[in-house]
Amino acid sequence: MRDEKLPRFHAGHDLVKFFYGGLRRLPGYRVDALLGWGVNITMVKGDQLLVFHHAREHQAFQTGRTRIWMRAKWRSRRCTGPLSGFFSAPREEVERSSMSRFAMTDEERYHFDLRGFLVVRNALTPDEISACNASIDQFHDRMIFHEQGSQTRGSGALSATAGRGELWGLLGLPAPYRDPFRRLLVHPVVVPRLNELCGRRFRLDHGPWLITGRRGTDGQRLHGGGEPFNPADWYHQQNGEIICRAVTVAWQLADVPAGAGGFCCIPGSHKANEPAPHGVTSLEDTMNLVVQPELRAGDVLFFAENTTHGTLPWRADHERRSVLYKYTERAGARDVGPHFTPSERYGEWTDELAPEQQALLYGPGLHTAGKPLPYIDSDGERVWISEVRRGPDVRRGPKGAAAG
Incomplete structure (x- = not known):
């Protein structure tokens, strides 16, 4: 994250409360007090304070004088009040369970x-x-x-x-x-x-x-x-x-x-x-x-x-x-969908294709519900079906390879 992309704070911004359990003394940090898990940080004109976009118990912060390479998900909240400093309540006062x-x-x-x-x-x-x-x-x-x-x-x-x-x-x-x-x-x-x-x-x-x-x-x-x-x-x-x-x-x-x-x-x-x-x-x-x-x-x-x-x-x-x-994650596919074989995905015209051509038209997934999944190979001159596997159907129970 480069400095020019960081938000600028000025009078009228109210900084978000946060907690940081692993506070380190780094150049540019001025820690005036340490109250349990809460810290009191004095800021001067030109300093920048950043917090994670996802407000959680443990957040990261920095000033404009110190760069920390962490996830670039920052947020500030515009409200009323001077930019005289920042204070977070002691950790014990937070509804930790929720x-x-x-x-x-x-x-x-x-x-x-x-x-x-x-x-x-x-x-x-x-x-x-x-x-x-x-x-x-x-x-x-x-x-x-x-x-x-x-x-x-x-x-x-x-x-x-x-x-x-x-x-x-x-x-x-x-x-x-x-x-x-x-x-x-x-x-x-x-x-x-x-x-x-x-x-x-x-x-x-x-x-x-x-x-x-x-x-x-x-x-x-x-x-x-x-x-x-x-x-x-x-x-x-x-x-x-x-x-x-x-x-x-x-x-x-x-x-x-x-x-x-x-x-x-x-x-x-x-x-x-x-x-x-x-x-x-x-x-x-x-x-x-x-x-x-x-x-x-x-x-x-x-x-x-x-x-x-x-x-x-x-x-x-x-x-x-x-x-x-x-x-x-969205791009992953372990269990196959209802349209897996070439004919199910594209139509009966796929029956006219050579087996090695059909092999590339199967849908994604490893748990193939017992349907064949061919693998192809080549020697540089010809292409052929080298192997046919039949994967389990995890949706039907005992035949599946599901973990427990």
């Missing part, structure tokens, strides 16, 4: 960037939890179950006595049972954080669905990771912005105490440059890298899809209940 619940803090950004997942406590009220659980109870007979061992892929450490259960189509349940899950789709705790993680044009890629199981339910082999690279779920940071291609939001409708099982991951693996060893993904040799976050009913878990993650066998006496929404 601010941190509905806005992503700098601490949360740091945690997600460092570890690849984030837990927001008490995101749901008791009434919201009860409404979701009541809807699930009403349609418990629609539950579908994986075969025992189908998710473990031969891992003895993840095997138990039964496959996990899933309930799909939550957004399309009859009224009023669908209403709680439709509210979760755009819950005010989720939206600002996905705006930060996926970008403001994020969308739901697939889901939501319930993952459940009683004591003795199988785990799921760990999958995902920074290596090998997957174009559907990568993670990147540039110019202070997080760009996460795919984020899973898992709402907890039952407690997940330490040792209970359920979701597990390898913190920081979304940035890994080496593939996870076989013994780690099978949990036969975890290398002390795998963690199981302790969760409570009402908490919501965010994790980058390319964080190496899976599920531990369920050991608690009560039923596991986690509802997963799979989001992506």
Whole structure:
């Protein structure tokens, strides 16, 4: 950000209150007092004060004498009052619970960037939890179950006595049972954080669905990771912005105490440059890298899809209940749309094309609902179909490769 693009302050501007937990003494800063988390800054003519456009608990500031290279989202508020100085109230006076619940803090950004997942406590009220659980109870007979061992892929450490259960189509349940899950789709705790993680044009890629199981339910082999690279779920940071291609939001409708099982991951693996060893993904040799976050009913878990993650066998006496929404940034496509094959997208005239020509007319997506997805190759003279893959259909439950 260049100086000429910075806003100019003069008499008549009232500066926005902010808090900054990591205050550093830099040339040009004059800090007169430090009251808890609040600071009193004296300004002189010619100084410039900038705050982030998204008013949060921890904001950045600078004067015209000092340049700090941070995200260029600044705002000033024109009001009445002299430009004699700036004072922020002590942190304890701020309604912290309301601010941190509905806005992503700098601490949360740091945690997600460092570890690849984030837990927001008490995101749901008791009434919201009860409404979701009541809807699930009403349609418990629609539950579908994986075969025992189908998710473990031969891992003895993840095997138990039964496959996990899933309930799909939550957004399309009859009224009023669908209403709680439709509210979760755009819950005010989720939206600002996905705006930060996926970008403001994020969308739901697939889901939501319930993952459940009683004591003795199988785990799921760990999958995902920074290596090998997957174009559907990568993670990147540039110019202070997080760009996460795919984020899973898992709402907890039952407690997940330490040792209970359920979701597990390898913190920081979304940035890994080496593939996870076989013994780690099978949990036969975890290398002390795998963690199981302790969760409570009402908490919501965010994790980058390319964080190496899976599920531990369920050991608690009560039923596991986690509802997963799979989001992506606008250009991402994991689950395919209704128009995927060449004829579905362009018409029957595509049947006249050669197979290698048809191969380039398929729609985006990796979860192909069992439809073939051809790959082409060439030796410089001719082009041919080198491979045909059939991807899973995550919308139908047990055939899917969905994480839990």
